[in-house]
Amino acid sequence: MFYLSKLLGHSVRDAEGKLAGTLQDVVVNTRQKYPRVTTLVIKRGNRRLAAPWDTVVSLEESGVLLRVNAGTLAEHTAQGNELLLSGQVLDRQIVDTDGRKMIRVNDIQLARSGPSLRAVAVDVSSGAILRRIGLSRVTPRLTKNPKPRLIDWSAVDLQASDSEAVRLTVPRRDLSLLHPADIAEIAHELTPEERAAVFEALEDEVAADTLEEMHPAYQASLLSQLPDEKAADLLGDVSPDDAADLLADLPKRRAGRLLSLMDHDKATEIRELLSYPENSAGGIMTTEYATVPPEVTAAEAIELLRDQEPEVETVYYIYVTDKRERLLGVISLRDLLTVPGGRRVRDFMSSEPISVGLEAGEEEVTQMIAKYNLLALPVVDATGVVHGIVTIDDAIDLVLPLAWKKRLPRIFR
Secondary structure (H helix, E strand, C coil), X not given: CEXXXXXXXXXXXXXXXXXXXXXXXXXXXXXXXXXXXXXXEEEECCEEEEEEHHHEEEEECCEEEECCCHXXXXXXXXXXXXXXXXXXHCCCEXXXXXXXXXXXXXXXXXXXXXXXXXXXXXXXXXXXXXXXXXXXXXXXXXXXXXXXXXXXXXXCCCCCCCCCCCCCCCCHHHHCCCCHXXXXXXXXXXXXXXXXXXXXXXXXXXXXXXXXXXXXXHHHHHHHHCCHHHHHHHHHHCCHHHHHHHHHCCCHHHHHHHHHHCCHHHHHHHHHHHXXXXXXXXXXXXXXXXXXXXXXXXXXXXXXXXXXXHHCCCCCEEEEECCCCEEEEEEEHHHHHHCCCXXXXXXXXXXXXXXXXXXXXXXHHHHXXXXXXXXXXXXXXXXXXXXXEEEHHHHHHHHCCHHHHCCCCHHHC
16 A cells, blocks of 8 residues: 555656656546556656656655666656546545545555556545655644545546646536535535536536525625626526525626526516515515415316426415415415315415515514414515515524524425
8 A cells, every 4th residue: 555645756766777757746547446557757857757657667655666768758748537646636625425525635545456556545634644744653643533534536536627726526427416405515615716616517406406505605706706607597597586685695787697698587586576675575585486276176276286396485385366466365285185186275275374565574574484383474565466475494594593594404494
């Protein structure tokens, strides 16, 4: 077993025993599960020479011996499917998809496999940093846990990035396996450029769910790093109330530009939300809710709900409205599923639904939700027309700090 840090910087001697230079990097082929070392990069003055693995007689922590003369070595050039362990992996932040967290590669473990040498794990321990600066002997005195914290190479599936600014490259298929809340926590630990790179790699729906899980302080920063088209597409996939909150935190010119790029109907909904005071029921509500007319049967209402479900915030409550969208009543999903299928909605709906006006303040909204144990509260205008609903998670946002909110079960978030 070797650690990369114990090899870098040591002397490399050629077939005549002459100093060929110092070991600057180790190149591996990424096609294998545990990448095989293909080339050693040797620094000789201002040159970077490539020594193919078949020219290496021995590689030890004390140095490297080649079977060829240094004069025969060519300049190193990047090849496809190759990765520089020092230049592209060491000190890089990557995702441990098994542990669902962001890790920093402090060292890399290599192991012999027959005539080959392979990368088998990354060391994320603090002791690895001390090892790299030559303090491995005092590691037990300087850290509580001097043992390496090794993560199997196959669990950190990474690939090379051509961008020096963006140090994180995570395969889309791996990130999509994580819950959006886990991806959000990972994104919080990245630089703005890295955060944008992650979102560029995500599927649209996963990216939208992840954005909604992020701390508000990071959401606007993320949007500022994305191109207008990508930012507009992302906002188009989040709920209208969250999109309105995000746009309200952006400069007016950028917000207007993003709205102009969005779907017309979605942009209209968001503009309506932005027209209300930020702390009013109108400013808090979402415009995505389920409705049915009073004359349909329970069975017909279920079919209507199936059609609406992908576009609504919650299906716990279904609001009964007339042709002018005036609120007539409310039914619960439980009622809808338990009554006979031929029964008309008007016969079992609650005809006195609790609601608030568009201008109601935060305190009134939260008090109403708490007093009547509601999961959602409809918001109506002076004529009784429904404009949206305030869900319980929106109410929790108003009264609980983010740190406390994260302790709640996901059903309330």
